[in-house]
Amino acid sequence: MWRAVIAAIRKKTPYWRLFLYPFIFVNKLERRYDMKRNNKFEADEVVILISTGEKVTINKSSYIANMKRYSYTIKENPSMFYFEDELETID
Numbered sequence: 001m002w003r004a005v006i007a008a009i010r011k012k013t014p015y016w017r018l019f020l021y022p023f024i025f026v027n028k029l030e031r032r033y034d035m036k037r038n039n040k041f042e043a044d045e046v047v048i049l050i051s052t053g054e055k056v057t058i059n060k061s062s063y064i065a066n067m068k069r070y071s072y073t074i075k076e077n078p079s080m081f082y083f084e085d086e087l088e089t090i091d
Helices: 002-012 016-034
Strands: 046-049 055-064 069-074 081-083 087-089
Touching: none
Parallel strands: none
Antiparallel strands: 046 055, 046 087, 055 069, 069 081
16 A cells, blocks of 8 residues: 555655655654564562662663663662672562
């Protein structure tokens, strides 16, 4: 269907590429919202720091794209961040 639309636009105007930008932008936005988060922990979850054995509460998580890992900040010490392998769940 999209090929037919693009072919029709090409015949009508030399500026056919300008018509494609909204379609591409909408498709990228839809894909962005469909992404599933694969992090282990959620905000306000109580976990254990492996290094100290201390129980801490997660403040927020963020994905670091170039490392392909999630990092977490904790409420007890917001200036530090930890990766998933440094935390464990409470059983």
